[in-house]
Amino acid sequence: MAERILDVKNLKVDFHTYAGEVKAIRDVSFHLNKGETLAIVGESGSGKSVTTKSIIGLLANNAEVVGGEINFHGEDILKKSEKEMQSLRGKEISMIFQDPMTSLDPTMKIGQQIAEPLIKHKNMSKKEAWDKALEMLKAVGITNPEKRINDYPHQFSGGMRQRIVIAIALVCDPEILIADEPTTALDVTVQAEILDLMKDMQERVETSIIFITHDLGVVAGMADCVAVMYAGEIVEYGTVDEIFYNPQHPYTWGLLNSMPTLASDKLESIPGTPPDLLDPPKGDPFAARNAYAMKIDAEKKPPFFKVSDTHYAATWLLHPDAPKVTPPEEIVRRQKKYAEMMAAKNN
Amino acid sequence: MPEKKKLLEVKNLKQYFGSGKSTVKAVDDVTFDIYEGETFGLVGESGSGKTTTGRSIIRLYDPTDGQIIFDGKDVSQLKSKAEKLEFNRQMQMIFQDPYASLNPRMTVEDIIAEGIDIHGLAKDKEERGKMVRDLLETVGLNRDHASRYPHEFSGGQRQRIGIARALAVQPKFIIADEPISALDVSIQAQVVNLMKELQEKRGLTYLFVAHDLSMVKFISDRIGVMHYGKLLEVGTSDDVYDKPLHNYTKSLISAIPIPDPEIERHRKRIDYDAAIEEPDDGKERELREITPGHFVRCAEDEVEMYKQRAAEYEK
Numbered sequence: 001m002a003e004r005i006l007d008v009k010n011l012k013v014d015f016h017t018y019a020g021e022v023k024a025i026r027d028v029s030f031h032l033n034k035g036e037t038l039a040i041v042g043e044s045g046s047g048k049s050v051t052t053k054s055i056i057g058l059l060a061n062n063a064e065v066v067g068g069e070i071n072f073h074g075e076d077i078l079k080k081s082e083k084e085m086q087s088l089r090g091k092e093i094s095m096i097f098q099d100p101m102t103s104l105d106p107t108m109k110i111g112q113q114i115a116e117p118l119i120k121h122k123n124m125s126k127k128e129a130w131d132k133a134l135e136m137l138k139a140v141g142i143t144n145p146e147k148r149i150n151d152y153p154h155q156f157s158g159g160m161r162q163r164i165v166i167a168i169a170l171v172c173d174p175e176i177l178i179a180d181e182p183t184t185a186l187d188v189t190v191q192a193e194i195l196d197l198m199k200d201m202q203e204r205v206e207t208s209i210i211f212i213t214h215d216l217g218v219v220a221g222m223a224d225c226v227a228v229m230y231a232g233e234i235v236e237y238g239t240v241d242e243i244f245y246n247p248q249h250p251y252t253w254g255l256l257n258s259m260p261t262l263a264s265d266k267l268e269s270i271p272g273t274p275p276d277l278l279d280p281p282k283g284d285p286f287a288a289r290n291a292y293a294m295k296i297d298a299e300k301k302p303p304f305f306k307v308s309d310t311h312y313a314a315t316w317l318l319h320p321d322a323p324k325v326t327p328p329e330e331i332v333r334r335q336k337k338y339a340e341m342m343a344a345k346n347n
Numbered sequence: 348m349p350e351k352k353k354l355l356e357v358k359n360l361k362q363y364f365g366s367g368k369s370t371v372k373a374v375d376d377v378t379f380d381i382y383e384g385e386t387f388g389l390v391g392e393s394g395s396g397k398t399t400t401g402r403s404i405i406r407l408y409d410p411t412d413g414q415i416i417f418d419g420k421d422v423s424q425l426k427s428k429a430e431k432l433e434f435n436r437q438m439q440m441i442f443q444d445p446y447a448s449l450n451p452r453m454t455v456e457d458i459i460a461e462g463i464d465i466h467g468l469a470k471d472k473e474e475r476g477k478m479v480r481d482l483l484e485t486v487g488l489n490r491d492h493a494s495r496y497p498h499e500f501s502g503g504q505r506q507r508i509g510i511a512r513a514l515a516v517q518p519k520f521i522i523a524d525e526p527i528s529a530l531d532v533s534i535q536a537q538v539v540n541l542m543k544e545l546q547e548k549r550g551l552t553y554l555f556v557a558h559d560l561s562m563v564k565f566i567s568d569r570i571g572v573m574h575y576g577k578l579l580e581v582g583t584s585d586d587v588y589d590k591p592l593h594n595y596t597k598s599l600i601s602a603i604p605i606p607d608p609e610i611e612r613h614r615k616r617i618d619y620d621a622a623i624e625e626p627d628d629g630k631e632r633e634l635r636e637i638t639p640g641h642f643v644r645c646a647e648d649e650v651e652m653y654k655q656r657a658a659e660y661e662k
Binding site for chain 2: 043044158187188189190191192195196214215216217218219220221240241244245254255256258259260267268269270271273334337341
């Protein structure tokens with residue numbers, strides 16, 4: 001049994017706005033196992049970033065956690081004071097953001113920026129921290145590190161900057177690394193390099209990763225487990241194989257279906273737009289865009305139905321009384337592949 | 348195959364910025380044709396010159412050198428105001444950022460009708476309004492949205508407004524510069540499908556500039572791959588994706604993440620050394636046809652090597 005290092009239970013977050021309360025996170029539960037990568041996927045506004053910002057305690061001023069708990073080493077992070085959070089952030093839980101330029105300080109040498117958390121959290125002397133920073137620069141693949149350590153962020157390309165951000169995030173050997181769309185701003189070839197680096201560093205520092213992205217291709221390559229979010233809720237949760245080859249929720253179907261695979265020449269889109277979270281719908285939030293919606297979807301929110309020990313989906317289609325539906329062609333193809341994989345495994 | 352009509356010919360296009368020592372060769376000697384009714388995809392990483400190429404074609408920039416021939420006419424030779432106006436009507440553009448490309452102080456009706464007014468396409472106010480509302484319906488928006496302002500719309504809806512604006516003057520040719528990269532996956536598919544549908548209904552020709560390679564493959568008939576201002580490979584989208592010839596294209600395609608964990612586990616990335624792309628050996632490099640319709644930028648004596656490479660795929 002894998003060790004759970006993070007346990008999020010029934011998290012609810014509201015944003016206070018002029019227009020009213022935006023219910024950004026509506027009852028989200030998940031856990032992260034040691035050494036694993038959990039990918040959270042979803043559209044903008046689905047709550048994936050807000051979820052992780054609650055974990056690291058970086059919610060905006062107008063946001064409020066209105067319920068739930070986030071257990072890290074048996075302690076509820078949400079109960080910690082700002083001061084306690086400061087000693088946690090960057091040391092036990094660190095984060096990398098989408099835009100490497102805005103997360104680096106333009107007026108500081110990159111060496112100082114990498115050394116800073118060591119001096120603050122690990123009580124290292126400046127000299128020790130500088131040496132460790134140099135080692136880290138080498139590890140993240142910056143060529144000529146002895147010279148580049150004295151450079152400023154603007155002297156690096158986007159991909160190199162993201163490598164530096166990764167170095168800063170991992171320099172204290174954190175237990176959890178939260179990566180919020182870390183490669184979205186990068187070109188595909190650079191993205192591939194950064195993803196390889198992240199996998200490599202994950203092994204080296206034995207960290208667990210929460211990876212936020214909307215790119216299902218990246219998820220397929222990075223994740224052990226996947227949580228699919230929609231309108232402030234997790235609608236499906238499972239191992240990467242379960243989500244990609246045996247998805248159960250119509251929204252997951254829609255997502256997989258709207259990606260052009262290099263082999264296909266058909267593209268199905270999900271009609272409509274996500275619901276307004278100022279006034280979330282009563283039933284299944286996806287009902288309005290769901291071709292498979294039933295009457296009950298508009299009235300009652302579906303609970304999680306268990307598919308396997310690791311796989312859950314919140315859709316009424318899994319209810320024993322629900323009619324059997326045939327998912328889109330692409331999903332049927334994936335399920336076939338899954339059946340073949342499982343058969344091969346059992347042989 | 349019937350002889351297709353060339354709608355756009357780009358010949359040795361050069362677009363340099365700056366001068367003297369600090370010249371940036373954003374587009375360097377790019378040549379390609381776009382046939383009527385097709386979608387030509389231009390892919391490449393940031394800084395490859397794909398956007399600049401699009402902007403030079405529609406004359407947002409004055410090309411440093413080279414020719415752009417649209418519908419049989421050299422666009423740099425258009426002298427009279429009427430000719431220029433007609434060119435502007437026939438060629439339209441859709442921009443990347445649906446937030447920045449719509450004037451926040453104009454109503455949707457005025458945004459869409461701006462072109463109609465400039466070109467005098469509507470007889471009176473009533474006809475103008477009807478044209479706008481028809482266009483809104485065409486792009487999948489509500490007819491009543493005409494009186495609203497851009498901030499009242501989501502990203503996908505704004506991009507639809509941008510498309511309606513481009514369509515308003517009944518162009519032949521639309522340059523779409525990363526029209527979907529700012530949108531969510533499920534919305535991307537909606538916009539791409541809309542663009543495809545409009546193409547079929549109205550016989551439009553597209554230049555589709557994007558860095559999302561899988562989407563480009565999906566929408567394009569033919570694709571050009573750009574790198575460092577040069578066009579390295581041109582071919583049908585199947586040829587370029589399934590049988591890439593240039594090392595850079597191979598590397599680029601090997602880096603695309605596929606939404607399939609099994610494939611991802613066995614994916615091998617091909618590295619590419621950009622330093623050896625254009626060795627300074629005095630050989631003349633240009634696009635040369637390797638297999639029918641599939642071109643690679645290379646020197647004369649490299650053609651044989653590429654032909655062998657192409658033959659490997661057929662085995």
